[in-house]
Amino acid sequence: MARNKREVDHDVKRGQIEDAACRLFLVDGYEATSMAAVAKAAGVAPNTLYWYFANKDDLLVAVLDRHVNQAIAQLATKQDQPLSTQLKWLLVEFQRTSRLVSTVHARMDRSDTIRVWHDRFHAMLDQMLVDRMVSKGMSRAKASVMATVGTYVVEGLLSHPHTSQQMDKVVLWLAGNDQL
Amino acid sequence: MARNKREVDHDVKRGQIEDAACRLFLVDGYEATSMAAVAKAAGVAPNTLYWYFANKDDLLVAVLDRHVNQAIAQLATKQDQPLSTQLKWLLVEFQRTSRLVSTVHARMDRSDTIRVWHDRFHAMLDQMLVDRMVSKGMSRAKASVMATVGTYVVEGLLSHPHTSQQMDKVVLWLAGNDQL
C-alpha cells in the first residue's frame, strides 16, 4: 500500500529498475547480480521485475541499449575532433562496460534475445565504420576488412589486461592503418 | 561395489571424467552442462567429481589444457607447411572450441583459476607469435603490436558470425600484414 497502481508511471518505474540493474551489472557483473539483488535495489519484490521484463536477459538488453545510446549521443558531440581522440575516448568509455561485452558473447548462444541484440549492434557498428572510411577515400572492399579488424582489436583490448603503453601502441597502429 | 578403490587408477578415472566433460562442454557449452550431467556421463555420483576436481572451474581448466596441448602437438607436425595454411588450420581447429573462448572471458573475473589460466595462455601465445615474426626479420617492437592485433582478430573471427568469404579476406589481410 504505497507506490503501486498508477501512482508512478509505468515507464518511470521501468526506468528505475533499469537504473538499479545498470549500476549493479557494472559493479558486480551480470552473473554475480541476482534478480533478487536488482529488486532490492529498486525497492520492489523480486517477482515484480517480471511484470516489466520478460526475463533477466531482457533486462540486460535494456541496460545495453542505455549504454550504447549514451555513447552514441556523446560521440556525436565530438564529430569535429581528431579521429585518434575519438577512438581513444571510445575505448575508455567502453572499458567501463567491458565485463558486459564478455557477458553478451557468453550468453549469445543460450539466449535468442541477446544474440539478436549482438548481431544488430555489430551490423550498426560495422556500417558506421565502413561509411566513415569510404568517405575518407578508402575502397569499400578494404574498408570492410578494416572495419572488422578494428572492431575485434578494440574488443580484444577491452577484455584483456594490458600496460597502457602496449595499448597506446596498438591504438596508434590502428589509427594509422585504418584511416578511420 | 564395483569399480571403486584402486580397481581403476586415479589418473585413469580422472581422465574418464575429463573425457565426459570435454564432450559435453563442446556440445552443450560450459554453463548449460551441469556437474550432475558430467557425473552421469562419467558413470559416477555427482559429488564424486569433487574428489578429482576442486570445483567446476578446475574441471574446465583440465578440459582447456587438453584442447591446447592437442592443438600444439598437431601444429608441430605442420611446421614446414606454408604459414597461411597453418593459420587457416588453427582457425578451423579453434572454431570447434569457440564457445569455450567466450566462457573463459566471462568467468575470468569470477574465478582466479580461470584468470590465471587465461593470462598464462595469452603470454604463451604472444611469445610464440612474436618469436616467429622476429625470426622472419620483423623488429621486436612491431612484432609485439602485430601479435596482439593478430590474436584479437582471430578471437573476434571465432566468436562472431561471418560469411566464409569475409573470413577469408580478413585472414588473407592478416597473413599478408603480419608476415607471420
Add this chain to the structure above:
DNA sequence: ACCTGAACACCGTTCAAGT
C-alpha cells in the same frame, strides 16, 4: 494493471557415513 509471498525446479557444493 500492478504487486506480492510462497513455492518450484535446478544448480554447485558440502557433509556424514560408508568401504
Add this chain to the structure above:
DNA sequence: ACCTGAACACCGTTCAAGT
C-alpha cells in the same frame, strides 16, 4: 583413499491471490 545419498544455500522464474 575413494565413493555415495542426502542435504544446503542459492538461483531464475511462476503461480495464486491480492489491490
